[in-house]
Amino acid sequence: MSNIKPLPGTEIYIDTKKRRVYTTNLLPGKTHFMERLRRDQGKEFREWDPTRSKLAAAVMKGAPQVTIKKGDIILYLGISHGYTASFISDIIGDEGIIFGVDSAPRVVRDALLLSRERKNIIPILADASHLTTYLSRICAVDVLYQDVAQKKQVDIFLENCRICLKPGGMGFLAVKARSIDVKKPAKQLFEEARRRIEKEFKITDFRVLDPLEKDHCMIMIKK
Numbered sequence: 159m160s161n162i163k164p165l166p167g168t169e170i171y172i173d174t175k176k177r178r179v180y181t182t183n184l185l186p187g188k189t190h191f192m193e194r195l196r197r198d199q200g201k202e203f204r205e206w207d208p209t210r211s212k213l214a215a216a217v218m219k220g221a222p223q224v225t226i227k228k229g230d231i232i233l234y235l236g237i238s239h240g241y242t243a244s245f246i247s248d249i250i251g252d253e254g255i256i257f258g259v260d261s262a263p264r265v266v267r268d269a270l271l272l273s274r275e276r277k278n279i280i281p282i283l284a285d286a287s288h289l290t291t292y293l294s295r296i297c298a299v300d301v302l303y304q305d306v307a308q309k310k311q312v313d314i315f316l317e318n319c320r321i322c323l324k325p326g327g328m329g330f331l332a333v334k335a336r337s338i339d340v341k342k343p344a345k346q347l348f349e350e351a352r353r354r355i356e357k358e359f360k361i362t363d364f365r366v367l368d369p370l371e372k373d374h375c376m377i378m379i380k381k
């Protein structure tokens with residue numbers, strides 16, 4: 159019997175025995191990041207490394223709220239080379255869209271190459287702290303995912319959730335403590351971020367991602 163089971167209500171799969179995370183490959187036979195492929199139950203699964211992706215780390219740490227669905231429209235702030243985005247691309251399928259913003263031209267070039275194969279990814283070269291520079295190129299989104307490793311990461315998240323996220327939409331903020339302050343304890347910085355966010359949005363889940371992602375946490379909200 160197969161050990162790969164879907165997380166209830168999600169398109170994310172877990173190998174309960176080996177503690178591995180998977181999505182079903184939107185482009186069977188194709189890999190982009192040397193990820194392992196596995197055939198099981200007549201499907202092809204892509205292995206999602208939780209030490210390379212804070213979203214996969216949150217899943218491994220037991221987050222139950224990662225209910226990104228087929229057809230969802232995503233605003234991804236800090237898409238970088240597109241590692242995590244490629245797995246979200248599997249989850250949302252051909253009907254979904256990822257608007258992937260990043261301020262570094264070198265990584266946006268890689269994301270552009272990825273988007274030639276994964277047609278549901280639209281890379282955008284822009285600074286997430288200047289929403290007006292990309293607002294006209296996106297639409298209201300079902301999910302906002304942010305991983306920008308910036309001092310003002312909470313402000314960026316709040317502003318983008320206020321303007322871009324649909325009512326009822328979900329927000330995921332990967333907080334990197336060391337980008338906010340190099341000296342303060344991570345736990346204190348996570349608590350400060352939580353307190354600021356819960357003044358405006360309902361926090362649905364909170365996970366510290368250590369040791370998979372050191373000094374990081376994931377805050378999930380519902381608008």
Ligand SMILES: C[S@@+](CC[C@H](N)C(=O)[O-])C[C@H]1O[C@@H](n2cnc3c(N)ncnc32)[C@H](O)[C@@H]1O
Pocket residue numbers: 210211212235236237238239240241242243259260261262265284285286287305306307308
């Ligand atoms: C930790 S990496 C993201 C990794 C990626 N989320 C993944 O899991 O595959 C952080 C990214 O945020 C981008 N970034 C930092 N500040 C930004 C800003 N103000 N606006 C947009 N992108 C930013 C960096 O260029 C970098 O690519």
